[in-house]
Amino acid sequence: MAGEEASESKVSLRTFLEHLSGAGKAIGVLTSGGDAQGMNAAVRAVVRMGIYVGAKVYFIYEGYQGMVDGGSNIVEADWESVSSILQVGGTIIGSARCKAFRTREGRLKAACNLVQRGITNLCVIGGDGSLTGANIFRKEWSGLLEELAQHGEIDKEQVQKHAYLNVVGMVGSIDNDFCGTDMTIGTDSALHRIIEVVDAIMTTAQSHQRTFVLEVMGRHCGYLALVSALACGADWVFLPESPPEEGWQENMCIKLSENRARKKRLNIIIVAEGAIDTQNKPITSEQIKELVVTQLGYDTRVTILGHVQRGGTPSAFDRILASRMGVEAVVALLQATPETPACVVSLSGNQAVRLPLVECVQMTQDVQKAMDERRFKDAVRLRGRSFETNLNTYKRLAIKLPDDQIVKSNCNVAVINVGAPAAGMNAAVRSAVRVGIADGHKMLAIYDGFEGFAKGQVKEIGWGDVGGWTGQGGSILGTKRTLPGKFLEDIAQQMRTHSINALLIIGGFEAYLGLLELSAARDKYEEFCVPMVMVPATVSNNVPGSDFSIGADTALNTITDAFESSLLLAEAREQHREFCVPVCVLPTTMSNSVPGTELSLGCDTSLNVVMETCDRIKQSASGTKRRVFIIETMGGYCGYLANMGALAAGADAAYIFEEPFDIRDLQSNVEHLTEKMKTTIQRGLVLRNESCSENYTTDFIYQLYSEEGKGVFDCRKNVLGHMQQGGAPSPFDRNFGTKISARAMQWISMKLKESPGKGKRFVTDDSICVLGISKRNLFFQPVTELKKETDFEHRIPKEQWWLKLRPLMKILAKYEASYEVSDSGQLEHVHHRGHEEPAAI
Numbered sequence: 001m002a003g004e005e006a007s008e009s010k011v012s013l014r015t016f017l018e019h020l021s022g023a024g025k026a027i028g029v030l031t032s033g034g035d036a037q038g039m040n041a042a043v044r045a046v047v048r049m050g051i052y053v054g055a056k057v058y059f060i061y062e063g064y065q066g067m068v069d070g071g072s073n074i075v076e077a078d079w080e081s082v083s084s085i086l087q088v089g090g091t092i093i094g095s096a097r098c099k100a101f102r103t104r105e106g107r108l109k110a111a112c113n114l115v116q117r118g119i120t121n122l123c124v125i126g127g128d129g130s131l132t133g134a135n136i137f138r139k140e141w142s143g144l145l146e147e148l149a150q151h152g153e154i155d156k157e158q159v160q161k162h163a164y165l166n167v168v169g170m171v172g173s174i175d176n177d178f179c180g181t182d183m184t185i186g187t188d189s190a191l192h193r194i195i196e197v198v199d200a201i202m203t204t205a206q207s208h209q210r211t212f213v214l215e216v217m218g219r220h221c222g223y224l225a226l227v228s229a230l231a232c233g234a235d236w237v238f239l240p241e242s243p244p245e246e247g248w249q250e251n252m253c254i255k256l257s258e259n260r261a262r263k264k265r266l267n268i269i270i271v272a273e274g275a276i277d278t279q280n281k282p283i284t285s286e287q288i289k290e291l292v293v294t295q296l297g298y299d300t301r302v303t304i305l306g307h308v309q310r311g312g313t314p315s316a317f318d319r320i321l322a323s324r325m326g327v328e329a330v331v332a333l334l335q336a337t338p339e340t341p342a343c344v345v346s347l348s349g350n351q352a353v354r355l356p357l358v359e360c361v362q363m364t365q366d367v368q369k370a371m372d373e374r375r376f377k378d379a380v381r382l383r384g385r386s387f388e389t390n391l392n393t394y395k396r397l398a399i400k401l402p403d404d405q406i407v408k409s410n411c412n413v414a415v416i417n418v419g420a421p422a423a424g425m426n427a428a429v430r431s432a433v434r435v436g437i438a439d440g441h442k443m444l445a446i447y448d449g450f451e452g453f454a455k456g457q458v459k460e461i462g463w464g465d466v467g468g469w470t471g472q473g474g475s476i477l478g479t480k481r482t483l484p485g486k487f488l489e490d491i492a493q494q495m496r497t498h499s500i501n502a503l504l505i506i507g508g509f510e511a512y513l514g515l516l517e518l519s520a521a522r523d524k525y526e527e528f529c530v531p532m533v534m535v536p537a538t539v540s541n542n543v544p545g546s547d548f549s550i551g552a553d554t555a556l557n558t559i560t561d562a563f564e565s566s567l568l569l570a571e572a573r574e575q576h577r578e579f580c581v582p583v584c585v586l587p588t589t590m591s592n593s594v595p596g597t598e599l600s601l602g603c604d605t606s607l608n609v610v611m612e613t614c615d616r617i618k619q620s621a622s623g624t625k626r627r628v629f630i631i632e633t634m635g636g637y638c639g640y641l642a643n644m645g646a647l648a649a650g651a652d653a654a655y656i657f658e659e660p661f662d663i664r665d666l667q668s669n670v671e672h673l674t675e676k677m678k679t680t681i682q683r684g685l686v687l688r689n690e691s692c693s694e695n696y697t698t699d700f701i702y703q704l705y706s707e708e709g710k711g712v713f714d715c716r717k718n719v720l721g722h723m724q725q726g727g728a729p730s731p732f733d734r735n736f737g738t739k740i741s742a743r744a745m746q747w748i749s750m751k752l753k754e755s756p757g758k759g760k761r762f763v764t765d766d767s768i769c770v771l772g773i774s775k776r777n778l779f780f781q782p783v784t785e786l787k788k789e790t791d792f793e794h795r796i797p798k799e800q801w802w803l804k805l806r807p808l809m810k811i812l813a814k815y816e817a818s819y820e821v822s823d824s825g826q827l828e829h830v831h832h833r834g835h836e837e838p839a840a841i
Helices: 013-021 039-052 063-069 104-116 129-151 156-160 189-206 223-233 249-260 287-294 306-310 316-335 357-372 376-383 385-399 423-438 448-456 487-497 509-523 552-575 587-590 605-617 640-649 663-676 698-708 722-723 731-756 781-791 801-811
Strands: 028-029 056-060 073-077 121-126 166-171 211-216 236-238 267-272 300-304 345-347 351-356 411-420 442-446 458-460 500-507 532-536 627-633 652-654 683-689 715-721 768-774 778-781
Touching: 028 039, 028 063, 039 056, 039 316, 039 605, 039 801, 063 104, 063 129, 063 316, 121 129, 121 316, 121 698, 129 156, 129 166, 129 357, 129 663, 166 316, 166 385, 189 211, 189 267, 189 316, 189 731, 211 223, 211 287, 211 357, 223 236, 223 267, 223 385, 223 458, 236 249, 236 385, 249 267, 249 287, 267 287, 267 306, 287 300, 300 640, 300 652, 316 345, 316 351, 316 552, 316 640, 345 357, 345 442, 345 778, 357 376, 376 385, 385 423, 411 448, 411 509, 423 442, 423 500, 442 448, 448 487, 487 509, 500 509, 500 731, 509 532, 509 768, 509 781, 532 731, 532 781, 552 627, 552 640, 587 698, 627 640, 627 698, 640 652, 640 801, 663 683, 663 698, 683 698, 715 731, 731 768, 731 778, 768 781, 778 781
Parallel strands: 028 056, 028 121, 121 166, 166 345, 211 267, 211 300, 236 267, 411 442, 411 500, 500 532, 532 768, 627 683, 627 715, 652 683
Antiparallel strands: 056 073, 345 351, 442 458, 768 778
């Protein structure tokens, strides 16, 4: 595991990058503009990756102001400088607005300060203004150096040695307002803050039958408002890119009153701070409140979230995203030539890509121009396919047409949950039901999986029946691991009885196996010759045909939260004897005794008490000394949670089934941690996938570490167990579940329209599929074709994309690792994607 040798198809990453970079490289990293959660993870990745390949890395404190002022604002960083910052919000190197850098005189000072330290590679983490400034600086670089030489501040040799400046940007912005990337660093964490508030408000709003108007950030971009509205099922949303049509006041009041008439006890309205009408006049939260109170007489309150959205711990998604972007940024700098334009490291679907900075900035400015000119359809299109898909999905799910305006398809579509519960399943069911009803289908809910299906637990489900489901954990329909094989006759009978014309299955590996069994039974039972599609939903993320599964993101956040809670309590015990009493930080962590069906983190009083205690004492706790935490994650034989949890939490090692290890690797890891304890970083974290080894169990590893580390460090172990399946779904899982399920229903409707009439038999392989995200797009893949890509014995795909990120975890933990040269990125161009292309999530 540590110090592994590269295979023939791989070369050492260090060797690969040193060949490109040569000696004596210096990289400066700065954060500029508004702060965003995850910036520290990006800084950490840049520093450690830079040091790993032999470059010097410098902190530039206080953004461009620190670059202009120089002196103690530009300091060389070492490995330990970025220890224990992954979980910290904001930016440890500071950020400031800088008027001086906008002048040539200011940029002259900045250039001089960089040249004096040999810095000719700049990594800028910020928004479009910060990145634009960096590009101007790069273009002027040679002229600035010539001018400095003329003034005698640097000599000719320095001008020649530092002749050009390389610039790579990473977008850190909670607004997700930068074109060219699906997600910016900080956006997912900001959504966590918003959804936490919305979930809390919903309980009090229901109690008093209130209407809440929530104002979220987004002066020029409505992404936060839109996705939070999608994730919580808001009644109405106001965005700068898509103003409401004329007469919106009456339409909104009708919608609110209709929802109350359906016995909905609350209304949620979400407003972006930059919301406008079609005449570009502001729409404020207070205006909306006055309208609701005046027209409907509802008890209405306004909540303005403000800078709460910037604060708090970064989510697992943002930590992983920022770490990936930081490593990619260093590689891009080392590969850059004098002719390479400044680039931005972006996220497209599930891939890190490099895009020309100028093109991205231009498109971002084009959005604002389109809004200024009231070309709002163009503004939405320019925002990108993700934004456009979110908006279209929200409109379909939020507004129900009157029954007499819906064209009936005369088709019955059933929805079923199969396998273990996963957070986000309910959001997926809600989305499917509402899209199906909007398409004219009669929607049927199947309770308790295939077993319930066989027993006839099938009922019609309506639009209002799924209200408020997006934030619910577990599976409201009920789910079981039972496969359909022994119930085929009974299931076929139920399909005849209820005239089921299509089936949507939401679940994990059992759902995949069940789909295969139904496919194989088509020759015998014609009732199964209907369109069937599966949407992956499992914390293990082990379904062939998809890079992501609903529920995996929530589980990752549970893992990172569990480690930090344990760590904070341990720190408190080090500093305060009052806490040296028996305390159960995570009930399932220590006993692993809670069944994994309807468990919710928010419902666990014990956990809340401990978390509140940790919050109170963490300011005074200076750090746990010489302690290693060993955490066991779920996943069966799939190491996704362990590996990605390790990357998100900054672990020292992660043991997974996909990468065999032996006692020598364990010993090497112990030695690595022993050396680490000699530094100022005197804490360790090791993750173990539950089925990574039959013999090297969690207890064995705990005892080995405890024995071998005796006198150097002590150990603690946590078995997270089924709590990874519980809890309220994360914003990512709510959004992902909603959109992928809506897309599945669109596919079903398309299939049914292609072959109208109840007598049609669907027998081709492309009528029974798994819907998944692969790299940049959504794909419907016939389940029979996925058989060859499946390791059935271990219930995992034969090829798993996340294994390519394993070297990053090792590098950032200071291990030697190997790297696939073919994965090194090339500069792409920003392009407008057509409407026919499936949108990535």
